[in-house]
Amino acid sequence: MTAILASSADTEILAKMLAEAFQEDALTRWITPDDDRRATILPAFFREHLDISLRYLGVHTNADRDAALLFLPPGAWEETETRAEELATRFTDILGREAEAMATISGLQTVHHPTGRPHYYLAFAGVSPSNQRNGTMTALFENLIARIDSERVAAYLEASSAGGLAMAQRYGFLPVGTAIEIPDGPTLRPMWREPQ
Template sequence: MGVRIRRAVVSERDFVVGLLDEAFMDDPVSRWVFPEEERRRARHAYLMGAFTDATFADGYIDLAEDGTAVALWMDVPEAAGEDQEEGVDGAAQVRAAVDPDNERVEQIARLTEAAHPTGRAHVYLWMIGVRPERQGEGLGTALMAPVLERCDREGLPAYLEASNARSRALYERLGFVFTGTAVDLPDGPSLWPMWREPQSG
């Protein structure tokens, strides 16, 4: 049976945050950002909330109808890196909102921003989360399929950062290619920036 997908609405914000919190609580990158488990349990949802709020503001969120998986997407315009408002420091703002005493919140935001390609319009998969007990059932692939089909139809590339080896393998099966330069977190894991050219046939 196929996975039914719909666009999430802002009133579902807390549900989306809870799903992402559960899906990424034990992810290697989340463990690096919040190395102490007690603090991670207390503050991780705030980070997922910041991501969710930013996506509702400037992107779109797709949700499996049964509430088991979610994807955060952004349509990035051409040369987006040159259009940031002067004086606005998004990484510092996220740190202030999420965990002011934790420099790693700001650090990871700066490192991923520096790795993000500019110059070509593309679709950005910010994150995709699946409830832990449902991982490995193809929900991530099902959530991505409609957007990647749109990319192929409209000639748009897609971009993401894989945060673990399992997700990287999934993205490779869907046509993403490692850009060749990992984001190496200091004394921590790596993220793999991946790019997908639109495909035909």
């Protein structure tokens, strides 16, 4: 499978797919516990995240658009942080009463995010529920890792599930710092990978 660089024309289909992929995710359930409300707001939530990554050509997908890997290249996370107030307003418009939960997570992620070394930030990886466990995400992940290694830079992510942690470890990511403990919620595991 060949990874395809997504464009803004892919936003709607990928936002819908990511919403379906993350409907039962522990992190999105913590942000929005109500199943119906979560299903309603997740497409807009992922449109915003896609917009952020697309700004930096940071979305890989496949021909069927049933998988996506969102990332930020070196320097982009720091640049995005300078827009924190604007982004908080946009997410408040989407999330409404759940915006406080999102702000809690974002604040904790910012505190734990490594600084001082150029790195890729792998933000989200999702596969349509009907297409999981067939190697699609592995192919997208391998494509991005090859790019990262060719550029000789590091990579960082926060694993939010056992599956995400296992995939990260399979590709040489190691735990870094302390776990991100979300109050009465899931734990995120910061992971760092040196270029290989």
